[in-house]
Amino acid sequence: MKPQVKATPRLGDFTHLGASQPLTSRQFVKAFTSTPERPLYDDYRRVRAPSEEQGTMDWRHRAACRDEDPELFFPVGNSGPALLQIAEAKAVCRRCPVTSECLAWALETGQDAGVWGGMSEDERRALKRRNARVRARSSA
Known part of the structure; x- marks a missing residue:
């Protein structure tokens, strides 16, 4: 079982x-x-x-990755064979109708691992740093 x-x-x-x-x-x-x-x-x-998240998470049911192998979106490492796996995961994201919702959720909830919303772990970290710099400049 x-x-x-x-x-x-x-x-x-x-x-x-x-x-x-x-x-x-x-x-x-x-x-x-x-x-x-x-x-x-x-x-x-x-x-x-029923949960409060249920309504805000409805986008998951329209996600292109729903029927894909989840391992595809969680490559081990970020070089060599993992780069090919990241590219394949991003190809799924490119045909997904809810990429922006997925990326927003990943950023809001601090998803450190995997490809979410068409962005790798490194790309999301860079985006967070860029957004933090922009906020720091605008508040100064």
Whole structure:
């Protein structure tokens, strides 16, 4: 039997009570992109409590990455084969109708790992630094 994912998983969390393996990036993304047709589970009981985030996160259901292998969006490293993987993930993002919502969510929630909204980890860090410099100049 496959381990079930908690309703609010975090990378590295244990997938269910008594689990011996922490949540992998694939399971994390699968939980993040779950829909009512593919519900989340907690302790083998169906959990779908309404949350404040539910309405603001509806863009996930229209995401092009929803049916892709989640591992594609979490390359290991940022050189060599990882560069090809990042390029492939960005190709999925280019055909996605919700890229801007995805990027905004990643920036707001501090997603450090993976390709989100068509930007790699390094590109998002550079964007944050650039935005911080602009804010500093405008407030001075």
